[in-house]
Amino acid sequence: MKAAVVESFTAPLVVEDRPVPEPAGRQVLVRMETSGLCHTDVHAAHGDWPVKPGPPFVPGHEGVGIVEAAGERVRHLSVGDRIAVPWLGSACGRCDFCVSGRETLCLEQANTGYSVDGTHAEYALADGDYVMPVPEGIDPLDAAPLTCAGLTTYQAVKVSGACPGSRVLVSGIGGLGHLALQYARISGAETVAVDITDEKLALARELGAGHVLDARTQDVADEVRRLGGADAAICLAVSDESFLAACRALRRNGTLVLVALPAGGSLERPVSETVLDARTVTGSVVGTRQDLAEVFRLHRLGRTRVLRETRRLEDVNLAIDELMSGRMTARIVFDLR
Numbered sequence: 001m002k003a004a005v006v007e008s009f010t011a012p013l014v015v016e017d018r019p020v021p022e023p024a025g026r027q028v029l030v031r032m033e034t035s036g037l038c039h040t041d042v043h044a045a046h047g048d049w050p051v052k053p054g055p056p057f058v059p060g061h062e063g064v065g066i067v068e069a070a071g072e073r074v075r076h077l078s079v080g081d082r083i084a085v086p087w088l089g090s091a092c093g094r095c096d097f098c099v100s101g102r103e104t105l106c107l108e109q110a111n112t113g114y115s116v117d118g119t120h121a122e123y124a125l126a127d128g129d130y131v132m133p134v135p136e137g138i139d140p141l142d143a144a145p146l147t148c149a150g151l152t153t154y155q156a157v158k159v160s161g162a163c164p165g166s167r168v169l170v171s172g173i174g175g176l177g178h179l180a181l182q183y184a185r186i187s188g189a190e191t192v193a194v195d196i197t198d199e200k201l202a203l204a205r206e207l208g209a210g211h212v213l214d215a216r217t218q219d220v221a222d223e224v225r226r227l228g229g230a231d232a233a234i235c236l237a238v239s240d241e242s243f244l245a246a247c248r249a250l251r252r253n254g255t256l257v258l259v260a261l262p263a264g265g266s267l268e269r270p271v272s273e274t275v276l277d278a279r280t281v282t283g284s285v286v287g288t289r290q291d292l293a294e295v296f297r298l299h300r301l302g303r304t305r306v307l308r309e310t311r312r313l314e315d316v317n318l319a320i321d322e323l324m325s326g327r328m329t330a331r332i333v334f335d336l337r
Contacts, residue, residue, distance in 0.1 A: 001121060003058045004120040005018075006044065006045045008055055020122075023074075023125055027127060031066045032063055034333050035120050035333070036060075036333045037120075044059050046263075058119075061148055062148045062333075063118065064083070064140040064144045065082070066083075074128040082133070083131040084144075084146075084292065086286070091104075091110075091130070103289070122313075135296050144333050146179075149331055151286055152176060152259060153179045153234070154291055155284055155288075159282060162183075162187040163189065168191055168192070169249055170233075173201070174329065175307075175332075182304050196216050199327070219245075220245040231251060233249055233256050233257065234257045242260075247281070250277070253279070256280065308333045312335070
């Protein structure tokens, strides 16, 4: 099988032939139809974060494909089922985080494309208990970005407390942000979209953002405060400056939701301001299996639209360059069919 492999943190990925793995126990072998390219794949390939994956490894965690074979302990999936392989590859299932519905915080979790080989390949192994069936009627090329970009931003909107009548700022209208904007609108919130490229600002208008701000020419915090301030700000742009602008745009009792993970990123704010304005600063990391089921349900109902462009796996390094350029308004998806 062909697989895109990280052999070194300082070298491009290599597309090479590998043996097709065999499932055992709770594992399923998935014939991949498609796999989305996420910024996390780039961080993994470059070893950007403190806990690093171990080369050689296959990145990718927005995988959708068909169950080809299953281990002897798999009872709920059948050969031929279409399933999604998400970032949360597995968890212990026993700790207080797992049993209270916060499985993405499990200290024993394995992450697809990071601590175990991922989905940028023609075949992948996955824990059958942590994959998610893809409902009939959803295009696999849509389901792939929903498996991480959709899931992550859906959870972030939940964490933000977005509700009818609230005002939610979405900073960064790209592969994640275009979905975050839609989920915020579904919640009934008034939305403020912020970006620095003409194409993404135009996309925000097309998707129905209540207000669209160009951070190149406008002071985001001042403009949002003129509206009355944001009840919540969801930070998806990979930029410390964008974090600060979003924080300054909050009204009293507002919530800053950090999602983007720039290498070495930081946010410095006076403690007094945070205390006296009763602001909340929180992180949001992907979502649970139940969240993904809800994401798929909303898409099947026609409530969301996925912007994506397809690429060949052989062009993985060119696709990474496109992603890192910041010009892409859509999610890049590898078509492996």
